[in-house]
Amino acid sequence: MKAGIRLIDWARGTNILGKFNELKSLSENPEMMTELQKNNLTSFLKYLKLNNPIYKPLLSRFTDEEISKYPFVVLNNLPLTDKQKINSYKNSYYVADKNRPAQKKKTGGSTGAPFYYYVDKEHLSWFWAHIYFFWHKYGNYQPGDPFITIAGNSLRTASRHFSENVYHFLQNNYFIKGDVIEKDMKVSDSKLNKAKILYGYPSSIQNIITTIPDLPGKFKNLTAIFTTSEQLTPQVRKNIEHAFGKPVFDMYGANDGGILTCECTEHNGYHINMLNCYAENFRNEHDMCEILLTNLSSYTFPFVRYKVGDLGLIDKEPCKCGLHWPRVTELKGRTRDLIRLSDGKVIHGAYFNNIFFKYPVIDGYRIVQYKDYSLEVFIHLANDLEFDFVVSEIEGFIKGEWPSVVLKVSKLPELNPTNAKFKLIESHVD
Numbered sequence: 001m002k003a004g005i006r007l008i009d010w011a012r013g014t015n016i017l018g019k020f021n022e023l024k025s026l027s028e029n030p031e032m033m034t035e036l037q038k039n040n041l042t043s044f045l046k047y048l049k050l051n052n053p054i055y056k057p058l059l060s061r062f063t064d065e066e067i068s069k070y071p072f073v074v075l076n077n078l079p080l081t082d083k084q085k086i087n088s089y090k091n092s093y094y095v096a097d098k099n100r101p102a103q104k105k106k107t108g109g110s111t112g113a114p115f116y117y118y119v120d121k122e123h124l125s126w127f128w129a130h131i132y133f134f135w136h137k138y139g140n141y142q143p144g145d146p147f148i149t150i151a152g153n154s155l156r157t158a159s160r161h162f163s164e165n166v167y168h169f170l171q172n173n174y175f176i177k178g179d180v181i182e183k184d185m186k187v188s189d190s191k192l193n194k195a196k197i198l199y200g201y202p203s204s205i206q207n208i209i210t211t212i213p214d215l216p217g218k219f220k221n222l223t224a225i226f227t228t229s230e231q232l233t234p235q236v237r238k239n240i241e242h243a244f245g246k247p248v249f250d251m252y253g254a255n256d257g258g259i260l261t262c263e264c265t266e267h268n269g270y271h272i273n274m275l276n277c278y279a280e281n282f283r284n285e286h287d288m289c290e291i292l293l294t295n296l297s298s299y300t301f302p303f304v305r306y307k308v309g310d311l312g313l314i315d316k317e318p319c320k321c322g323l324h325w326p327r328v329t330e331l332k333g334r335t336r337d338l339i340r341l342s343d344g345k346v347i348h349g350a351y352f353n354n355i356f357f358k359y360p361v362i363d364g365y366r367i368v369q370y371k372d373y374s375l376e377v378f379i380h381l382a383n384d385l386e387f388d389f390v391v392s393e394i395e396g397f398i399k400g401e402w403p404s405v406v407l408k409v410s411k412l413p414e415l416n417p418t419n420a421k422f423k424l425i426e427s428h429v430d
Contacts, residue, residue: 002144004170013101013121019129020143023275024136030324037274040296041071047299053092055302072278075294075305080282082307083115094118094301102300107256117256118301126276126297127260131251134262134271137323138249139197139224148192148219150176150200150208151229178204181211192218198225198244202232206364209243216243226251226262231424234357236364252331257308258295261328266320269327279314279326280305286338286346289313291328340429341402342373352377355397361386364412369427375405378412387411 002017009016026033045067049059055078059067062074086093094117096102102118135141149168168175174191178201198205198219205227209216225240228251237248252270253260258277261270272279280292291310295303312331318324339347356362356379364380377394381387391409398407 002142004172005143008167008170009125012124014125014128015122016125016128016132017143019125020132020136023129023133026275027133027137027323027325033274033325037278037296038071040275041075041278041294042068044294044296044299044302045071045074048302048304051097051299052095052302054089055304075278078304080292080305080307081303082309086117086303087115097300100299102298105255115256117303119255119258119295119298120300123258123276123295123297126273127253127255127258130260130262130273130276134249134251135197135199135224135226138247138262138265139226141197141223144172145196146172146174146191146194147197147199148174148176148195150178150198150204152177152179152201152204176200176208178207181207183211185212187212187215189218193220195219196221196223198222198246200227202227202230202236202240205240206236209240210363213243216245219244222246224249228253233365233424235360235362239363252310252328254293254308254310256295257293257303257306258298259291259293259308259328264319264321264323268319269315269329270331271319271323271325271327272314274325279328281314282307288346289330339367339369339375339425339427340373342404345402347402355394359390359393361390365424366412367425369425369429371428371430373406373429374408376408376410378410380412384411 005017008014009018026036045059046064048055049062049064049067050056058078059074061077067074094102101121103121103124104116104118107115107117132141132143135147136143141147164175174188174195176187181204192215205225222244223246225244225246225248227237227240227248232248232250237250241248247265249263250270251260251262258273259279260273260276263270276295276297278294278296280294282290282292284290288311290307291312291314293303293306293308295306310331312328314326315329316326319327341347352365352367356365361381361383362379363382366378368376368378370376375398377398379387379390379394381390394409395407398405
């Protein structure tokens with residue numbers, strides 16, 4: 001089925017297979033990877049200086065020689081940006097280039113109002129090449145091998161069912177809709193049997209193994225599971241690995257910012273696709289470390305030092321796994337996932353992972369903060385008989401840490417995700 005990937009490349013004007021093979025040959029040469037990232041950044045900045053009306057005046061202060069010698073210094077002299085700032089320049093931000101075909105994209109969903117942008121086809125090539133590379137490295141996957149996707153709309157081609165079906169066929173991807181999962185849903189046993197990789201939302205995978213407990217046993221050739229798009233909690237990881245008997249590797253990405261990452265066998269951070277993205281640390285007003293992204297392949301619609309809204313730390317120290325690519329460590333999710341207390345304190349919602357993981361009976365949770373600063377914690381238990389005990393434990397811990405919090409603990413309905421990504425934390429405090 002590698003021919004299917006070649007056909008996708010031909011039809012979309014991408015070079016996924018070429019980039020994939022390049023990554024395989026470069027992965028053992030960290031010095032070359034670092035040099036290529038520098039070259040990619042240099043070319044990107046020079047292009048913006050010549051072609052982009054927003055960045056042309058900002059970069060005209062630097063000569064081409066200075067950009068070539070010190071591209072990272074030049075980059076550090078450029079301002080930070082975010083969706084709001086980009087939208088304010090939307091009429092002049094995108095500069096079409098016949099030599100660099102681009103594709104229109106949209107993000108939004110759980111993040112709020114839709115955000116429309118463009119990415120160059122080269123970016124799309126690198127993005128899928130990195131996905132295949134990580135699947136290959138940790139799941140022995142070869143492009144064209146059969147895989148299963150269980151997810152909602154963010155991994156689908158919405159409202160284009162025919163082209164979506166053709167695309168999945170060429171990928172050798174059997175797509176299972178993860179929005180509504182029922183006990184009697186029809187699933188192809190032969191497709192499950194052949195699949196080498198399972199890919200999808202943690203909530204969708206968790207739901208399918210809860211609703212159809214015998215389904216994991218039908219995966220006879222599975223080598224690894226890759227989760228994406230949502231925060232993977234320790235308990236959900238444990239549940240999935242126990243059900244399938246295979247390792248779970250979590251992936252984190254932001255298509256607009258150009259970043260695509262994956263855990264390695266050490267599970268100590270997410271390795272970054274450094275040829276397509278340069279990532280920086282930035283301390284925000286809450287003294288939390290945000291990730292800044294520069295998409296090195298999106299020339300026509302530039303994302304430069306882009307505040308994608310995720311909290312984490314960029315670590316360039318060598319990893320014990322042997323892959324010397326920089327990593328995102330301490331990934332905590334979105335800046336909007338902050339719980340703000342009435343006394344001014346700020347807590348990231350991921351902090352609650354550590355509380356709930358102490359109680360194996362909790363197999364799902366959700367936290368909602370209302371405008372009056374009160375919290376409602378929803379929990380789902382494997383055994384409802386322990387509900388009162390767990391509630392008293394959670395109330396005791398949270399009230400002990402933050403006495404002023406008005407708290408309510410309720411039962412979480414059966415997990416059955418919608419098309420949107422499942423949100424663990426939802427704060428309505430302005």
